[in-house]
Amino acid sequence: MAVSANAQRVWLDQGLEPSVKAKATYYLEAGGTDGTGGFLADIFNLDGTLKAQGRYADQAFRVPDGHFKFFHPNGKLESEGDYAMGNKDGIWVRKDQWGRPLAEKVYNAEWMKNIVYTVAQTMPQYPGGEKAMVRYIREKVGRAQGDVMASFIVEKDGNLSGVQVVGAEDPQIADQIASAISAAPRWAAGQQDGQPVRVQMRVPLK
Numbered sequence: 001m002a003v004s005a006n007a008q009r010v011w012l013d014q015g016l017e018p019s020v021k022a023k024a025t026y027y028l029e030a031g032g033t034d035g036t037g038g039f040l041a042d043i044f045n046l047d048g049t050l051k052a053q054g055r056y057a058d059q060a061f062r063v064p065d066g067h068f069k070f071f072h073p074n075g076k077l078e079s080e081g082d083y084a085m086g087n088k089d090g091i092w093v094r095k096d097q098w099g100r101p102l103a104e105k106v107y108n109a110e111w112m113k114n115i116v117y118t119v120a121q122t123m124p125q126y127p128g129g130e131k132a133m134v135r136y137i138r139e140k141v142g143r144a145q146g147d148v149m150a151s152f153i154v155e156k157d158g159n160l161s162g163v164q165v166v167g168a169e170d171p172q173i174a175d176q177i178a179s180a181i182s183a184a185p186r187w188a189a190g191q192q193d194g195q196p197v198r199v200q201m202r203v204p205l206k
Helices: 110-114 130-141 171-182
Strands: 009-012 026-033 039-045 050-056 064-071 077-084 087-094 105-107 149-154 160-166 190-192 195-204
Touching (some): 149 171
Antiparallel strands (some): 009 026, 026 039, 077 087, 087 105, 149 160, 149 195
C-alpha cells in the first residue's frame, strides 16, 4: 500500500516547535542523514513553499545542530548560519527579500554549555528516587537533627558538584552528610530538548 506524503510530515508552529496540524504554521519533511550522525530536513510553509533547510542532532527534529538556511516567501535567501545544539552560534547572514545584504548578527552559544537549570524538562534522578537517597544518607551518617537541606548541581555526566548542606545543628554532621552525598551512586542527568544539562537540586533530608 502506498504511503501518503502527509504521513512523513512533522507539523510545526510559528516557533518551529512540534504542533498539531490544525495549529501548524509550517511542516517538516525528513531528508535523510548526513553521514555524520545528523538528520537533514526541509521545512515548508503550508502552501508548499520552502521555509528552511537544515541539520538536526536528533531524529525527532527538536534540536537544530549545524548549518541552516531560511528563505523569504519569494524563494530568496532570508538568513543563513549555524546552530550548536539548539542555539544559534557564530555569524548569521541576513538578506532582504530582494537579496540585498542586511546587518550580520553574531551569536555565541559557548556560554550555554555551562548554564545551570533549576527546572529541566527531565529532572535528574537518583537511583531509586530521592527517598532512596535519604535512606542512603541515614545509613552512612544517621538521622540528622534540624531541617537539613542538601544543595548541589547534577552535572551532565550524573556526577555532583557544589555540594552544600544547611540546617544541621552540628556542623561536623553537615560535613559528613556532604561527604556521603558526594560519594553516593551517580545520578541520571537532567535533560533539556533531549540533551543532558546541568541542574541545581535542593533535597530535604528529613
